[in-house]
Amino acid sequence: MSTTLAAFGDLQLTEPVVRALHKMGIEHPTPVQQQAIGPMLEGRDVIAKAPTGTGKTCAFGIPLLECVDLHSNDIQAVVLCPTRELCLQITDELRTLATYIPGVRIAAIYGGQPIKKQLIALEKNPHIVVATPGRLLDHMGRGTAFLGNVYTAVLDEADEMLKMGFIRDVRKILNATPGDTQVVMFSATISREVMDVAWEYQHGAVEITVEAEGDNRPNIAQYSMAMDAAEQRLAAMLHIIDTLGLKRVMVFANMKSTVRWLDMRLRRDGRSADCLHGDIPQAQRNRVMAGFRDGKFEILTATDVAARGIDVDDVEAVFNYDLPEENEYYLHRVGRTGRAKRHGMAFSFITLHDGFRLRDIKRYCRSDIHELHFDENGVLTNADGTPFGV
Numbered sequence: 182m183s184t185t186l187a188a189f190g191d192l193q194l195t196e197p198v199v200r201a202l203h204k205m206g207i208e209h210p211t212p213v214q215q216q217a218i219g220p221m222l223e224g225r226d227v228i229a230k231a232p233t234g235t236g237k238t239c240a241f242g243i244p245l246l247e248c249v250d251l252h253s254n255d256i257q258a259v260v261l262c263p264t265r266e267l268c269l270q271i272t273d274e275l276r277t278l279a280t281y282i283p284g285v286r287i288a289a290i291y292g293g294q295p296i297k298k299q300l301i302a303l304e305k306n307p308h309i310v311v312a313t314p315g316r317l318l319d320h321m322g323r324g325t326a327f328l329g330n331v332y333t334a335v336l337d338e339a340d341e342m343l344k345m346g347f348i349r350d351v352r353k354i355l356n357a358t359p360g361d362t363q364v365v366m367f368s369a370t371i372s373r374e375v376m377d378v379a380w381e382y383q384h385g386a387v388e389i390t391v392e393a394e395g396d397n398r399p400n401i402a403q404y405s406m407a408m409d410a411a412e413q414r415l416a417a418m419l420h421i422i423d424t425l426g427l428k429r430v431m432v433f434a435n436m437k438s439t440v441r442w443l444d445m446r447l448r449r450d451g452r453s454a455d456c457l458h459g460d461i462p463q464a465q466r467n468r469v470m471a472g473f474r475d476g477k478f479e480i481l482t483a484t485d486v487a488a489r490g491i492d493v494d495d496v497e498a499v500f501n502y503d504l505p506e507e508n509e510y511y512l513h514r515v516g517r518t519g520r521a522k523r524h525g526m527a528f529s530f531i532t533l534h535d536g537f538r539l540r541d542i543k544r545y546c547r548s549d550i551h552e553l554h555f556d557e558n559g560v561l562t563n564a565d566g567t568p569f570g571v
Contacts, residue, residue: 192218197281198246202239205277211236216389217365218243221333226386227365228379232516235391237367238274241335245309246275248332251284254306255330259358261314261351263342264486265291265463266470271337272311285309290326292316293463300325314342314350321357328354333363336378340509343374355382370509401519403527403550405539414530415446418500420561421528422480424570427497432482433514434502443482443502454480485510494523501529504538508545515546528553 189202189210202208210218213231220227221244231237245258260275262268272289279285288307290299292315299316303325310317310326320326334355336342343351355364355378364382368375379386408414422430434440437458444456455469455478473481474493485505496518505511511529519525529550531539543550552564561569 192222192243194243195247198243198278200281201278204280207239211240212391213237213367213389214240214243216391217241217387220387221363221365222247224363226363226383227389228371228375228383228386229365229367229389229391230369230371231367231389231391232369232512237337238271239278241337241365241367242271242275242278245333245335246279246282246285249282249285249308251282251308253308253330256307256310256326256328257331258309258333258335259317259328259331259354260309260311260335260337261317261342261347261354262311262337263313263345263347265293265313266466266486267338268311268313269467269470275309275311287311290316290320291463293466314347314354318350318353321354328357329359331358331362333365334358336364336366336368339366339368339375339378340370340372343378344372348374348378351378352381369512400523401515401525401527401548403515403529403548404553405529405531405550406553407533407535408530409532411442414502415443417530417555417561418502418528419450419452421498421500421570424561425498425526428479429476429493429495429497430480430500431496431498431514431517432480432500432502433505434482434484435506437484439502440482440484447480447482452480453478454482457481457483457486459484459486485514493517496525498526498528501527504529504531504535504542508542511542512546 189199213229213235217227217229217240221241241260249257260271262271268289268291272287275287279287286305286307287309288302288311290310290312292313299320303320317326321328336351366375366379406417408417418432432443434443437460440456440458444454447454455472457466457469472478499515499518501511501514505514515527518527539550553561553569556562556566563569
């Protein structure tokens with residue numbers, strides 16, 4: 182089977198999956214889907230490097246659902262991911278893909294949720310388990326999750342998961358699966374940790390690299406503004422939101438205290454806003470994410486805990502209230518906008534000491550980041566002096 186496909190029809194997918202794709206408005210595969218679905222259906226191991234927002238969940242979700250045995254009560258596939266938010270996002274998308282497959286059971290297993298609810302889900306014998314590593318290991322230790330009949334193990338956002346210190350947990354989980362389990366890894370970057378796992382658990386893997394260019398490169402205009410004062414940054418952000426009439430905005434900050442302060446100030450200003458950070462209980466985080474997806478408020482302020490866990494196609498702009506500490510976080514933050522071939526915008530506030538960091542980010546992302554500033558009359562202008570947004 183060719184690994185370059187013009188359309189989903191070339192894959193001879195089953196009718197229920199094709200119907201679900203049509204319902205989702207997906208007619209043609211993205212590059213990572215073109216290259217990954219065929220080898221996965223053939224049972225090959227896959228290691229794929231692809232930018233965020235390129236359709237990776239469908240790339241592995243379609244083969245998982247095509248191969249599931251509805252007559253079995255075993256866990257047949259496990260998807261590991263680094264955060265609770267991403268776990269829920271993947272689970273939702275898999276369930277949407279499975280809309281017309283009656284009887285398929287998919288369970289989300291993650292920390293921060295009462296164990297009893299997950300025990301009930303596991304007692305229903307799910308075919309596919311989407312999990313964070315720590316909580317899945319907990320269930321394995323309790324004897325409530327058995328991976329001895331898993332045919333596919335997927336590591337999504339592998340670089341982030343391994344960087345967060347889950348490498349020992351991931352190894353324990355993979356060691357609990359059969360020796361011939363298909364191992365599939367999706368990652369924005371191929372780090373040394375990712376390669377170590379690939380060398381140990383993959384055999385003859387198909388290597389896929391999807392560059393952020395052409396039709397696959399997100400359409401995101403990126404800007405920077407040099408401002409030190411907190412109030413000045415907030416005022417500039419609100420000025421841009423109002424000038425452009427933005428209604429779907431994400432704001433990222435490095436510290437939980439900054440997120441809380443921004444959320445408080447936005448609400449005080451009468452803005453429709455909410456926030457996400459690590460101290461918020463999981464049930465409340467779920468409600469906030471659902472509210473943002475449903476358009477119940479306009480501005481979501483978050484730490485990087487949410488950068489990989491919210492998949493909303495119509496985010497108009499991302500603001501980096503402060504630059505992230507790592508280049509990859511910048512990439513994942515701005516990747517929340519410009520999705521599904523829409524135009525997006527990203528604005529980053531920098532201090533006088535951030536010049537080197539900004540140059541490093543430009544080289545890493547291979548992107549142009551245009552300077553903005555306020556002139557003596559308080560008008561936001563481009564570097565050439567022309568008014569911004571006119």
